[in-house]
Amino acid sequence: MAPYIDLVLRAVSVYLFIIFAIRLFGKKELAQLSVIDLVFILLISNAVQNAMVGPDTSLVGGLVAAGALFVVNFGLKKLIGRYDSIGKLIQGEPIMLIYRGVVQEKNLLSAGFTHAELEAAIREHGIERIENIDLAMLEVDGNISVLSDDFKTKSRRKRVHKTLQSPNATT
Structure with missing residues (x-):
């Protein structure tokens, strides 16, 4: 069970890091990604893959990491919807x-x-x-x-x- 807790913590840490990095360095509308933006996103996902799953490249390890991302994403959306200050911190203002x-x-x-x-x-x-x-x-x-x-x-x-x-x- 401890290795899976490690996977969850890794996945959540990477998720939060990427959210705040995008917030810090700017965000783009995903509907019109340029070639440079698409390559950047692909490289980021590849770069953080090992940070999320570490040496565990098993199916279960990948599913645990993905499951953790879904749960954290769901929770974060609920927090943003409930607390304006969290929404402003993460998404900014018009x-x-x-x-x-x-x-x-x-x-x-x-x-x-x-x-x-x-x-x-x-x-x-x-x-x-x-x-x-x-x-x-x-x-x-x-x-x-x-x-x-x-x-x-x-x-x-x-x-x-x-x-x-x-x-x-x-x-």
Whole structure:
């Protein structure tokens, strides 16, 4: 039983490390990974595999590690849903990119967006000009929400450009 407790502790430690590393170094919307992002994720998973299971490469060892990840992931999602402070710590807060047709330059910079990327993102919402947007927010999940027509029309796209969200960003 002790070897399996070790596997659980290893898997949970790696899981938490990767969550906080992504939070620290930025996060990407998974819908539009670049080749570099995909290679990075594949290499990270390969790099931490041995750290999770150690010398135990058995089927049971892999299932115990995977089971521990599922349980911790489920628990963490419940905590995030219940406690806003934990959600803000792990996921960050939305970032205002545009307010009443004016780009919030400081927030745009901290979110890692260029003007060209922002303009492309608003075109995906069917809006031609930044001046026509009342509010554009980079949400914690990497999506951009846009309000227009005097805050009456909301548009939210599931795709977002390859951008990093800064953990220190403010709204």
